[in-house]
Amino acid sequence: NAGVTQTPKFQVLKTGQSMTLQCAQDMNHNSMYWYRQDPGMGLRLIYYSASEGTTDKGEVPNGYNVSRLNKREFSLRLESAAPSQTSVYFCASRNRLAGAYNEQFFGPGTRLTVL
């Protein structure tokens, strides 16, 4: 099992360019998440998908869109990149079960720089 995979690992964009960050998981998890991590700010949730066919905004959704393509894949799109979106982006997944909230598994991250 590869777990959670993300592409690309690194990306440099110019202001105004668009791009899509890809995430896939092979653990048959039903919930998937996109976070950004900035120095001193911790991990902040951008969007999440509780199950296939649903998406919801997190703490910092402005400037982003998401698509839950199928149960395995959850993509994050920047339509018009801004320098404030320079960050490390992590995708995570979780097997949502009845009862206690269980752990999220994280992908390796995408380091994005917007010039």
Add this chain to the structure above:
Amino acid sequence: QKEVEQNSGPLSVPEGAIASLNCTYSDRGSQSFFWYRQYSGKSPELIMSIYSNGDKEDGRFTAQLNKASQYVSLLIRDSQPSDSATYLCAVKGSGANNLFFGTGTRLTVIP
């Protein structure tokens, strides 16, 4: 007020000592609590989860939860240089389907 607060450190302890990491949270209805370890340039990985008041031990790691005081802590016994990392506290809020993360505490274990 942030949902989850941690002392950012850095926290330095000598090899073999006990490292103590603390976290407080604001949502009194929170039920699920997690400690993640993140090495520099890597992704977070789960160290411990805890759901009930009291202590939970796993090897050299002990998580402690006190819901009345709204804090959760992580103790690392016999600290090793390989424990040097940033430790993230995460809490599931009562009304949310997601985790709130603290900013992390950077731990350095000095050989």
